[in-house]
Amino acid sequence: xxxxxxxxxxxxxxxxxxxxxxxxxxxxxxxxxxxxxxxxxxxxxxxxxxxxxxxxxxxxxxxxxxxxxxxxxxxxxxxxxxxxxxxxxxxxxxxxxxxxxxxxxxxxxxxxxxxxxxxxxxxxxxxxxxxxxxxxxxxxxxxxxxxxxxxxxxxxxxxxxxxxxxxxxxxxxxxxxxxxxxxxxxxxxxxxxxxxxxxxxxxxxxxxxxxxxxxxxxxxxxxxxxxxxxxxxxxxxxxxxxxxxxxxxxxxxxxxxxxxxxxxxxxxxxxxxxxxxxxxxxxxxxxxxxxxxxxxxxxxxxxxxxxxxxxxxxxxxxxxxxxxxxxxxxxxxxxxxxxxxxxxxxxxxxxxxxxxxxxxxxxxxxxxxxxxxxxxxxxxxxxxxxxxxxxxxxxxxxxxxxxxxxxxxxxxxxxxxxxxxxxxxxxxxxxxxxxxxxxx
Amino acid sequence: xxxxxxxxxxxxxxxxxxxxxxxxxxxxxxxxxxxxxxxxxxxxxxxxxxxxxxxxxxxxxxxxxxxxxxxxxxxxxxxxxxxxxxxxxxxxxxxxxxxxxxxxxxxxxxxxxxxxxxxxxxxxxxxxxxxxxxxxxxxxxxxxxxxxxxxxxxxxxxxxxxxxxxxxxxxxxxxxxxxxxxxxxxxxxxxxxxxxxxxxxxxxxxxxxxxxxxxxxxxxxxxxxxxxxxxxxxxxxxxxxxxxxxxxxxxxxxxxxxxxxxxxxxxxxxxxxxxxxxxxxxxxxx
Numbered sequence: 096x097x098x099x100x101x102x103x104x105x106x107x108x109x110x111x112x113x114x115x116x117x118x119x120x121x122x123x124x125x126x127x128x129x130x131x132x133x134x135x136x137x138x139x140x141x142x143x144x145x146x147x148x149x150x151x152x153x154x155x156x157x158x159x160x161x162x163x164x165x166x167x168x169x170x171x172x173x174x175x176x177x178x179x180x181x182x183x184x185x186x187x188x189x190x191x192x193x194x195x196x197x198x199x200x201x202x203x204x205x206x207x208x209x210x211x212x213x214x215x216x217x218x219x220x221x222x223x224x225x226x227x228x229x230x231x232x233x234x235x236x237x238x239x240x241x242x243x244x245x246x247x248x249x250x251x252x253x254x255x256x257x258x259x260x261x262x263x264x265x266x267x268x269x270x271x272x273x274x275x276x277x278x279x280x281x282x283x284x285x286x287x288x289x290x291x292x293x294x295x296x297x298x299x300x301x302x303x304x305x306x307x308x309x310x311x312x313x314x315x316x317x318x319x320x321x322x323x324x325x326x327x328x329x330x331x332x333x334x335x336x337x338x339x340x341x342x343x344x345x346x347x348x349x350x351x352x353x354x355x356x357x358x359x360x361x362x363x364x365x366x367x368x369x370x371x372x373x374x375x376x377x378x379x380x381x382x383x384x385x386x387x388x389x390x391x392x393x394x395x396x397x398x399x400x401x402x403x404x405x406x407x408x409x410x411x412x413x414x415x416x417x418x419x420x421x422x423x424x425x426x427x428x429x430x431x432x433x434x435x436x437x438x439x440x441x442x443x444x445x446x447x448x449x450x451x452x453x454x455x456x457x458x459x460x461x462x463x464x465x466x467x468x469x470x471x472x473x474x475x476x477x478x479x480x481x482x483x484x485x486x487x488x489x490x491x492x493x494x495x496x497x498x499x500x501x502x503x504x505x506x507x508x509x510x511x512x513x514x515x516x517x518x519x520x521x522x523x524x525x526x527x528x529x530x531x532x533x534x535x
Numbered sequence: 536x537x538x539x540x541x542x543x544x545x546x547x548x549x550x551x552x553x554x555x556x557x558x559x560x561x562x563x564x565x566x567x568x569x570x571x572x573x574x575x576x577x578x579x580x581x582x583x584x585x586x587x588x589x590x591x592x593x594x595x596x597x598x599x600x601x602x603x604x605x606x607x608x609x610x611x612x613x614x615x616x617x618x619x620x621x622x623x624x625x626x627x628x629x630x631x632x633x634x635x636x637x638x639x640x641x642x643x644x645x646x647x648x649x650x651x652x653x654x655x656x657x658x659x660x661x662x663x664x665x666x667x668x669x670x671x672x673x674x675x676x677x678x679x680x681x682x683x684x685x686x687x688x689x690x691x692x693x694x695x696x697x698x699x700x701x702x703x704x705x706x707x708x709x710x711x712x713x714x715x716x717x718x719x720x721x722x723x724x725x726x727x728x729x730x731x732x733x734x735x736x737x738x739x740x741x742x743x744x745x746x747x748x749x750x751x752x753x754x755x756x757x758x759x760x761x762x763x764x765x766x767x768x769x770x771x772x773x774x775x776x777x778x779x780x781x782x783x784x785x786x787x788x789x790x791x792x793x794x795x796x797x798x799x800x801x802x803x804x805x806x807x808x809x810x811x812x813x814x815x816x817x818x819x820x821x
Contacts (some may be wrong), residue, residue: 145777146778146780147611171764172765178760183762185672189670202719365585365590368586378782
């Protein structure tokens, strides 16, 4: 995801602005589930749906809400993937953050929590609350910081290996059950003259996504989570080096090798859509784009599977790498109960189903938010896989601190290019983490 | 071609002059290609689709359908162009009028401590827009101008007045004072001297200033991104980024949108090339 690498760079520069801005002396605010909602006044929201095809979603939901509650006016600030970062930083620094604002999980969201800018929603959205029961538990948990819940997940995202069914049939391979079988399938596909996996690693985050999923398989979850925190990180689990060695084997046997560092992710997705490659590791929100009526690879020929775990994996083999994206509520807001009420309306099943279906195609985090009648069947099936996952492994480059994330990004690119060994990559990551620990 | 000179017998051509000229021509052609090719490539990609753009990036389009251009226009580019036009024209007029009036005052009137005032006005050139961002957000929010056309018009004017004043003042200094004196003797007021004598005489530099301002306001990104939100108020540079999605981008439409947005500037450039070059030269030389 392009976004995650950007987040790293921006987060590095903005951690200070987000947390230690003029509002660093703020007090923590806890949402009260029994607070009375006053349906009057203006509620402002900073969304990340500024894109042409997404922007009508919040506009329509706001209109419906205003119709239900005539005293309320919703003011939308809609930004795109890139502009939301600059906008958020400026609004935080000038103490004019709206009542509800968009946040990623990981270190971006943590900055709001550290600066006491996000309302503690544990009592409102926790797993045992009426609202919490309507949302995917793994998605709600992704916004957990210091044991408290701070975010309202709106949609889910996770990584799957998309494959070209006719190409698999032609090479006589089936869906691989283990990582080793995947490598064998690659050999068979290559013999048949097809590029097994198209990988474009120019942006560096695609390699990080592979590594993240393999780490979830090979390293116990508790160890992984400990290592996200530089103060406690050790990075001593043998699963780290094993994962990287597996990834290097995948690069060598399944992709174009070191050349992938010169290919963009967009062109590798296009290679898959043009049926020039047999597999492409993609996010669920890319399914509709990878195979459609306009692409050479048709919807019926598109299949997907979870990146298969290695046979000797010591971590959580039911984990999926992915993260929801969601919204937080401003502690300085004078309308916290109204803001919560509006977000309940946004995540209500009828609105959630609209969000999940085309043209928006953002798989809702609401449990009843998928409608098989209107959605791409592959996306519906993918959502079921996400729901059954035992753990949502956050993107490695957003879960770690910006410095450690930068170390992952650059050293994994070097690993793909053949200029670094798995051990050297881990040494680099450890060094970055130790430097962060010292700074804190 | 060099004509046969007196030192050469008739019919004999100076070989070195021909070689030098050929090299010069070749260099200019290469430079032309370097500048024009990306623009032509961008316009051509507007006629392709994603698979052609990635599969055969340098080939000519398979067909010449305007569908992508129409889609780009309807997908918001129309709005972005309108907003950019409003902001550019309004801020252009404000900037040039304020600057010309300021420059007139600074060159033609007697005032105490004039060098300090000149320094104060031109000191605005030193202020980086990025540094002023946060106070400006607070200020415009308290004035109720945040997320309006006025936010951009005021900011673009404020940040361009120093540079434009600098150019116009330099030009006005060279205008003979006899003209003002003659007009005053004929009974013209100071306002009339400005509007009827000095302003018409400054036409070349004013056109240069307008062009430089258009170039700035049309391409400005930071202020437009921070001070506006939503498709209704976005200018072209910000709007173009909202056509590009992380996933599911139709690059052909993006190229078409980029071509449409570049078109007005390219047309203005060719129409007013002379003033462009003068504007740049004045900026550097003075």
